[in-house]
Amino acid sequence: MRNLIPSWVRVPVLFFIIFGLVEYFVNSGKQPAFIEYPMVLLFLILILFVIIAIEAIVSSLGNILYQSLDEEGKARFDAKVDKTPKFITWIQNTYKKSLGQKPLQKEHEIILDHSYDGIRELDNDLPPWWTYAFIASIIFAVIYLVRFEVFDGYTQYDELDTEYAEAKIALEEYKKTAKDLVDFNTVELLTSASDLSNGKTIFETNCVACHMADGGGGIGPNLTDENWILGGGISHVFKTVSEGGRNGKGMIAWKQSLKPSEIAQVASYVLQFQGTTPAKPKDAEGDIWVETIE
Structure with missing residues (x-):
């Protein structure tokens, strides 16, 4: 064998x-x-x-x-x-x-005349594989030169821009199925019925004891007026729910028990109370907050 x-x-x-x-x-x-x-x-x-x-x-x-x-x-x-x-x-x-070597029996045909201290040299041709590879590299170089230098083919910067664009699209698609990546810097106001319904369920389970079912406030502040203690808008409300209220008093941090996607849902639902009329509204607390567009 x-x-x-x-x-x-x-x-x-x-x-x-x-x-x-x-x-x-x-x-x-x-x-x-x-x-x-x-x-x-x-x-x-x-x-x-x-x-x-x-x-x-x-x-x-x-x-x-x-x-x-x-x-x-x-x-x-x-x-x-x-x-x-x-x-x-x-x-x-x-x-x-x-x-591309000559067999041992035919080496006498390619032996050179000169010798060095009795050592004679064979005049072997370059191996065919090396010759073909060299020719192929020359052909490739010519095609490459014409394609990218003469006809201004795409450059590495073009490839980078394309990859950036594809990565941005892929990231947006990923965010649609990975909602828990959101934080107060990236959160957006949710308006879909399913998100608001989930937000309502979370609110009624965890928040009504302090804010009442209609958002009028009790232990916690009124959610229906224009005044906010820690700022209004989806970003500030998300951060307040996540990190909690003022040190030593106020709401606990819900990030330990709620996922980021759930905090976004309940924060979006809380903002639905704005402008409504609760049964027993609590007096306004904090400052009037007006959203600014940067």
Whole structure:
């Protein structure tokens, strides 16, 4: 089986199998294990050297055993080697062609005349894979130059603007399904029937004891007049409900028991009391608040 699969296939396949097992069993978070843990990298390098050493030793032993055979034994071995499957033979031949090397028997055809201390040089051509890659890079460079320099193709700034626009749209879509991301800086007045209905339920469950069902006020201030202790408008009301009233007195902070989306709903419902006439209105507290447009 070793003769059917060349060493240049066996070594990387075996190494990447071990590499995959290491990545699977070593929990390194988002980064690869060999980056997160330097010792893992050293281990993989050691494993690679061990695999190469084993291949070299086995190959040397195989050559020694082959040379120890008699002519009949060598012939039988060569006959088995010649039975390599066509697919494996095609891979081996393709690999050799990609190197563009002359076989050992024909190296005398490309040997150069000069020598250095008895060492002579071969005039090998560049490997075909390198030549084709070089030609492909030139073609790509020409196309790139014409596309982006001559015809003013899109730039990285254009790509950035496009990504910003797409991110803004995605963020708006996300906010529609992630209402609990809202705070007093980003909250908007809710007007849909479902939001106001939920706000009414929250108000009647938690707020009527202090503000009365019609918002006229009791322990808490009147919600129907124009006066506000901590400011009116959806942003201030949201913050007051979330963080609570004045220190030492006033309403508790409801952020511990209500979600941001629920606070937005009840704050929007509270603002529905503005301008209504309660049964027993409490005297105005705080200052008249007028919303300003910035």
